[in-house]
Amino acid sequence: MLFEDRVLYPEFRARMVSADEAAALIAPGDRVGMSGFTGAGYPKAVPGALARRMQAAHARGEDFRIGLWTGASTAPELDGVLAQAHGINMRMPYQSDPSCRKQINAGDMQYMDIHLSHVAPFVWFGFFGKLDVAVVEVAGVLPDGRLVPSSSVGNNKTWLDQADKVILEVNQWQPAELDGMHDIYYGTDLPPHRVPIPLVQPHDRIGEPYLRVDPEKVVAVVSTHHPDRNSVFNAPDECSQRIAGHIVDFLQQEVALGRMPRELLPLQSGVGNIANAVLAGLDAGPFKHLSAYTEVLQDGMLAMLKSGTLDSASATALSLSPAAMERFLADIDFYRQRIVLRPQEISNHPEVIRRLGLIAMNAMIEADIYGNVNSTHLMGSAIMNGIGGSGDFARNAYLSIFMTPSLAKGGAISCIVPMVSHVDHTEHDVQILVTEQGLADLRGKSPTQRAELVIEHCAHPDFRPQLRDYVERAKANPVGRHTPHLLGEALSWHQRFVQTGSMRG
Incomplete structure (x- = not known):
């Protein structure tokens, strides 16, 4: 041409x-x-x-x-x-x-x-x-x-x-x-x-x-005349599949309790392999006639549109792997009837997100026992990528879900810690935490109740005793017991990693 x-x-x-x-x-x-x-x-x-x-x-x-x-x-x-x-x-x-x-x-x-x-x-x-x-x-x-x-x-x-x-x-x-x-x-x-x-x-x-x-x-x-360059997404591993399974089970429970319709509420999904695994789990699950209002359309949503699980998707960008882009181009007349691309000031608009009642699912680097989430910084100071749109969706969604494996760096890092080293999403914006270990529903819970749920359902078993010990000793803090912390130890896990290469005590 x-x-x-x-x-x-x-x-x-x-x-x-x-x-x-x-x-x-x-x-x-x-x-x-x-x-x-x-x-x-x-x-x-x-x-x-x-x-x-x-x-x-x-x-x-x-x-x-x-x-x-x-x-x-x-x-x-x-x-x-x-x-x-x-x-x-x-x-x-x-x-x-x-x-x-x-x-x-x-x-x-x-x-x-x-x-x-x-x-x-x-x-x-x-x-x-x-x-x-x-x-x-x-x-x-x-x-x-x-x-x-x-x-x-x-x-x-x-x-x-x-x-x-x-x-x-x-x-x-x-x-x-x-x-x-x-x-x-x-x-x-x-x-x-x-x-x-x-x-x-x-x-x-x-x-x-x-x-x-x-x-x-x-x-x-x-x-x-140059193609977009997007990442190749890995096939869902066992950890990602377990996270996806917990979320699908939770959403089925919400439908059974009458808190959302059988076709759920519009989906928002962050970027990455775990997000795609969750979408694959939804595609294989019992839900039909779903919709999406998100910022990026990834491989998982493209597959859901093709299978009929997803009726329509609104986003600001296509973020497809090379293989998925080939499928998109080969059947573009099908997809263009089902996809709408908007400016990001609309795709991420807080008032629209609140009105539509989204199910927001985003990845995180770490969460603490009280539900605060860090999605941007390693060890408090080094930026990874950025907050992106996760804050737009988390604060305004009907359901705000954050997910991560419970361990990182081959088990040297616990992704559930006494206190996050950087706060992007406060406990007030986080409703659900999920790891491969399980799901913690934090809605309606006090800080100490949240801590119990997060430790028991999301922390890796190797780190649970340390977390329980921290909470019990923090409850004796004479300053107050509403959100118990030991200020001299709250970030000691991160400091230990910086000094020794592991959070393990």
Whole structure:
């Protein structure tokens, strides 16, 4: 297919340039909003060209770094090359790249880890300063200049609206059949002029299929033909299958108790192998005619759509493994009738999440005995990835579920600890904790009752005696017994690991 077949707006054809020419329009110190959400829909060519400019500038002794804003994590062709070029001075709102992570934890890159639902509003409010440049991948341009979004929407609407200059990457690898799969809502406004978002069912369409852009702001259009790069998901192991089994059993019990309908409530699932295992367990379970309102659509939900377990899915991005992407492309007409892709300010909107009554299922690094959850930091100080959308969903969902294996690092680390080393989700936002050991329903429980449930149902047997001992001794604390802690020991497990390589006493 010729490039012109995807760009039907004559003015944009006249602005076709190479990636190097487009990258030359980005200046040192610029704040740059790039498309991309969890390995989907990110620009494939301009970041690499920009990284080469940065390396050349650094070789001349010049500083060349930018502020990089995206929807969420991207891929090595964006985060990786810019980090390796030492070209990012501030990264937000989420990353999962090893080079970025290394520089952030070394103090060489600033990183603002925030709730994904906050990004677009905060940019509109002007909290982060002016956005200089947007670099956005699209699948095509219509004759009137509107843009066909690609495999993710993320914050693209906001970048296109707010940036002074816009660079478009038109990726011909992105299937033309994506046309019509998106729902771009332009009804948000700044306080005090906001009105309710008119979305009452996960599959509702409340916007339009295309992104808008002021043609005068588009300074370059680059042709690409490169696939998204997403992770390969492992087949569910025994640990993940046991976690999935506990959750399926729990949801069946909730239906039997009349607390939710037989088709459940809309599902939200985080990213990763455990999340996909839970979705596989739901697909093999007794539930039918389910729906999903989530931020990323992974392999597990694609399989549920194909099997008929899931009737529809709303997300902001496709986050499919290469094998699942092949299945998606081979049957795209089937999936485009069942999938809606939205801006992340809508997919992660707290009020919509609360109204729809979601079942939120997210992974964690560790939880403590009272139900506080750490989903971002190792040993309190080193960032892993970021909070992503888990906070948007956890605080506002009908059911807030967090899951993890009970052990890490070959058994050297207990993922259930006396006190988490970093708090992302407080005990007030966490209802259910699940490990392969079991499930703890914390609803309606006091702190000491929660501690008993978490230790007995979620902690690994090797660490239960230590946890019980900690609680019993903490109850003698003269300061108070409502949430018993020994301040001199609360983080001693983490300190022991840092010093010895194991939390075991």
